[in-house]
Amino acid sequence: MNNRYEMYETLGISREVYEYGEAVAESLKERFAGIDATAEYNQLKILKGMQSRQVSEACLLGTTGYGYNDLGRDTLEQVYASVFHTEDALVRPQITCGTHALALALMSNLRPGDELLSPVGKPYDTLEEVIGIRPSKGSLAEYGVTYAQVDLLPDGGFDYDNIRRAINERTRLVTIQRSKGYQTRPTLSVAGIGELIAFVKGIKPDVICMVDNCYGEFVETMEPSDVGADMVVGSLIKNPGGGLAPIGGYIAGRRECVENAAYRLTSPGLGKEVGASLGVLKDFYQGFFLAPTVTAGALKGSIFAANIYEGLGYPVVPDGRESRHDIIQAVTFNNPEGVVAFCQGIQAAAPVDSHVTPQPWDMPGYDSQVIMAAGAFVSGSSIELSADGPIKPPYAVYFQGGLTWQHAKFGILRSLQSLVDNGLLRAENVAKAREKLKKSLS
Numbered sequence: 001m002n003n004r005y006e007m008y009e010t011l012g013i014s015r016e017v018y019e020y021g022e023a024v025a026e027s028l029k030e031r032f033a034g035i036d037a038t039a040e041y042n043q044l045k046i047l048k049g050m051q052s053r054q055v056s057e058a059c060l061l062g063t064t065g066y067g068y069n070d071l072g073r074d075t076l077e078q079v080y081a082s083v084f085h086t087e088d089a090l091v092r093p094q095i096t097c098g099t100h101a102l103a104l105a106l107m108s109n110l111r112p113g114d115e116l117l118s119p120v121g122k123p124y125d126t127l128e129e130v131i132g133i134r135p136s137k138g139s140l141a142e143y144g145v146t147y148a149q150v151d152l153l154p155d156g157g158f159d160y161d162n163i164r165r166a167i168n169e170r171t172r173l174v175t176i177q178r179s180k181g182y183q184t185r186p187t188l189s190v191a192g193i194g195e196l197i198a199f200v201k202g203i204k205p206d207v208i209c210m211v212d213n214c215y216g217e218f219v220e221t222m223e224p225s226d227v228g229a230d231m232v233v234g235s236l237i238k239n240p241g242g243g244l245a246p247i248g249g250y251i252a253g254r255r256e257c258v259e260n261a262a263y264r265l266t267s268p269g270l271g272k273e274v275g276a277s278l279g280v281l282k283d284f285y286q287g288f289f290l291a292p293t294v295t296a297g298a299l300k301g302s303i304f305a306a307n308i309y310e311g312l313g314y315p316v317v318p319d320g321r322e323s324r325h326d327i328i329q330a331v332t333f334n335n336p337e338g339v340v341a342f343c344q345g346i347q348a349a350a351p352v353d354s355h356v357t358p359q360p361w362d363m364p365g366y367d368s369q370v371i372m373a374a375g376a377f378v379s380g381s382s383i384e385l386s387a388d389g390p391i392k393p394p395y396a397v398y399f400q401g402g403l404t405w406q407h408a409k410f411g412i413l414r415s416l417q418s419l420v421d422n423g424l425l426r427a428e429n430v431a432k433a434r435e436k437l438k439k440s441l442s
Ligand SMILES: *Cc1c(COP(=O)(O)O)cnc(C)c1O
Pocket: 097, 098, 099, 100, 124, 126, 177, 178, 179, 180, 181, 212, 214, 215, 235
């Protein structure tokens, strides 16, 4: 045990930062035990899904060409359906990312003249172009699908009166984003999503309720499909890919909804029958198997980050104590230097490309410069340790991921060290924060 600090020291962590980290981790023990219990439940849920569908060695092989009779692909889709308690699922490497999965679910289940409603405020940035909130080629708006939105109330609750008013005879699909994404609204709990769906279906029973499940999978023991969602949709380079899936997305839900999506992904008449899995199936299965523990590690990392930075006086969302429904953590620095130093620290902690120094740049689609830290095995994977921050007030960074808790912890300590090394935080203040925490615990 006593050479653990020496190991941290060789990786650039000072005594003050290490000891503060130890004190914060100690204070979170009980909470982490709860996260482990959730992971244990979800691990069994996945194992049960795999055993009940008789996953065999042959399922790990792939097909090429048309991919007819792809046993591994078809079985994996049944495993997803079993885990999410849905009638069917579409899990494919041909679904290129989360946005694509969501676009597919929307475009295949809406028809010209229908209306799409978001009762939880503005959706994730990339969906603005899918819907046509920002004019875009091929958007739903171009196909005559209209869009309505009801914002959350100032306290984060649902605005039931306005939701009731917004539902009309053309409302065909309701989209509910579970994670706050990069906004400051609270993330929705599965129970909260269940209440919202019950309310919507009470007004219009045949409306399709879709949940954007990105970043939320396996954070709780229930999924939105357990509380009435007709479709749950997400990315395999986030939670359910377990860090191993190199690409992909999923849609799990009612048979008709999934079928519509399959006909749109491939072609009318072909649907789920085609789509070779190539060589990805072993990683899809193994990643799904690891997803509960990988998600637990990332979740511990985000709670640890909240407590580390909150203890030093930085505003954090969610705060150190509140319950969690996704793995994203925001920390506000109020100055650009803090954002840059934080991201450079995260990059320095990466297993890949730790020797490069990220800088703010003019990224297409953003109205300010953005800095991104990612040294991942799978390019762009945000279940791996990653952070990004727009260089504009309030100068907040968004942090997520970490394939193991140990790595997430190191990454956060490394980010803190970077602030100290760049003269943005005094080492004695870190020591003081530790003293204060120790006192409050005794
Ligand atoms: C990441 C994310 C998406 C989009 O996923 P991409 O894989 O980046 O296209 C959509 N919604 C939410 C809430 C997300 O977190």
